[in-house]
Amino acid sequence: MAKDLTQKEMLRIDYNPPKSGWMDTPVKIKPGIYCHPAKPEKITDVGMPNAHTWNPLDEDWNLPANWQQIFFEGMRERLDKHRSFKIFMDICVRCGACADKCHFFLGSGDPKNMPVVRAELLRSIYRKEFTTAGKILGSLAGGRELTPAVLKELWYYFFQCTECRRCSLFCPYGIDTAEITIIGREILNLLGLNINWIQEPVSNCYHIGNHLGLKPHTFKENIEFLRDDIESYVGVRIEPTFNRKGAEVLFVTPSGDVFAEPGIYTLMGYLMLFEHIGLDYTWSTYASESGNFGFFTSFEMAKRLNAKIYAEAKRLGVKFIIGGECGHMWRVIHQYMDTFNGPADFLEVPVSPMTGTTFENARSSKMIHITEFTADLIKHGKLKIDPSRNNHMKVTFHDSCNTSRAMGILEEPRYVINNVCKHFYEMPDTTIREQTFCCGSGSGLNASENMEIRLRGGLPRANAVKYVHEKHGVDTVACICAIDRAVLPASMEYWVPGVKVAGVSELVANALIMEGEGERTLNLRGEEIPVTEGGDNV
């Protein structure tokens, strides 16, 4: 598999396309690139259609007899519902500006991973079925018949797009491949063609409350384990509360950070930060997931999963909501939640209880980002910080796709990092902020069976890290995304060994001077904090 491929082999990438045109070259589905199909029972138990058993490598995908009709009707419905989709099907001029902006194209050289071609895969069907010219002139007008092979191709490439929107930044008309992929996946879901890495978390989140399927007691226990770790490393006992009515704030975060390294250290950071400032907040086991794999399935499923956050805020009677660090989660929270499940008129406009700052930018949705919240605390001097505890680290910051290109939270994390770390280095301009690269595994593609494409897609990000690693000795990639924390370690291990991944809140907590803390010789990972020469100077 991918791990067996050497870097040299992986880097044999040719950006020049093959001789034969993309329309005439049938798809070749390769292991290492795709994810396992969704288990039928995970589709059925959330009431989605056409659950069936199939194998991507098989000739026959066991599709329903009228699959073409389902596809076309699904497409028609979405053309009528989304102006974006209709316009994006019509106006691409194929200038090619997007081609080398995609991390999957840059990492694989597969010409069908050029955003323009990914969209053309579907546009060709659109032209054939929905335009007069295409109906009459066929391939002359760029039209293409929807055959089983074409359907497979659509599936293969819509699950090789992480909906990162980097291409849409460069498109002169703002054509957003994420939008096309989202709708393309919706249509594929009508045929039961989801991947299990998305569908099972969706089912878990719907029934149990979070992607990982942590039942209420387990969710609580996991957080209490982390609380115990804090006690051993920091010497402070924290008592988080769960499903507590009357708390001022509901805190929600991706469940990935409850469960696995290095995300758990970020979660420990949240616990310590809230303790430090004495925030009156509660966790919820019902709304124990703020990430949203439903968004990688259909808008409807995204709405169904997202509904729990407002519902729980209402039930508990909190004033406002704080959300943890995550990328796609924040796309849903920022751009969709109020529309999906608002208006949140039962909540109050968020005001920081510590600083009195009103978060004007969240006055309707009533949900703020932890990094906004922390930046405001630091600005008002509400945190006691000893940044020297992070002196041994050389830090860079990886902007998540969605917080950058579907929100724009760029300065806040930098401000926070600069206040808690001494050594901060930016990666090259063309790879950060709005031009940031995907981790390579977003939008539900962080399975293990597709490791080759994950590492390939991770190349542009990793390569920029390598640059600062070699130039400045950067050893830590900070991020504000749970998926980043879950997937970047593998990418770093492969492309830039020796670089670790940390959530911004982990760095904050390492620097926090907690009331009644013991001697801080260990960081949140339980590792000795190296003593740097001359105290806080390196």
Next chain:
Amino acid sequence: MGVMLSLIAVLVIVLVPLAGSQVSGLQYVFGVFFPYAGFAVLLAGFVFKVLNWAKSPVPFRIPTTAGQEFSLPWIKQAKLDNPSTTTGVIGRMAFEILAFRSLFRNTKAELRSGNLIYGPAKWLWLGALAFHWAFFIIAVRHLRLFVQPIPGWVEFLDKIDSIMQIGTPPVYITDVLLIGGVTFLLLRRLLIPRVRYISLPADYFPLFLILAIGTTGILMRFFIRTDIVAVKSLLVGLATFHPFIPKNVGAIFFIHATLVSVLMAYFPFSKLMHLGGIFLSPTRNLANNNRMVRHVNPWSYPVKVHTYDEYEDEFRDLMKGAGIPVERE
């Protein structure tokens, strides 16, 4: 194949009026019927297409944000690239439409000994900008042939455009830019393997067509002169709905007019509609005020959710065992 077919199609569009305009009765077809038909299709088609787009709602507010959002008062917002107000959006759209701001951002990625390097790539932006502005100014300049007396500002535009005073009659700057721009766009499509790979017949055809329009226009002005007074009386006739075909109008004019007519008729059914589409593009024309002002989805419908009550019913014992508060014991 797409290249050859497109080229042949344009040659046919040249040859038909070349031959046909020799037949006196057919001149009316090329000089009056085609222009009227082309213009009517352009207008009706454009309006239809835009209305058809507008018929589909914008269920979600999905701007692509290209800079710092509106946030805490001490954080500087990128008001143009991440606008949170209508004024900001107008500014963003103006830069997008008038200066191709997104395309200006373009970079070129290269893999050099295992490292990805991103260099600037402004040629496409420059070529496209030159081409589009030149085309627009040329179209406006043509007003002088349709109205009598010629408005002062059109005269002025004409004067500025020929300010270089090279040759007789003087060469227009926009003519050079248009031909240069189209040639550049065509050559990059033909010569850059990746761009060639993604090109369809529908990409070559309009380029050849516009190249032919520019060429016949320049030929008419400098080389195959035709009676410009006659041409003007024909065009004023068209504009005032008193169409007639004067004597002494050369075949070159009918070729030029037919090419333009075909372009107009082709426009609404082609990718050229990006002209209209850019105005409606939801990733560009919406303010990033999502958490401040609720966006309403007109087709929103209630969905099935897993309610808290259902959840508690399923997990009550586990919750109680773990000391998590419940609604009903």
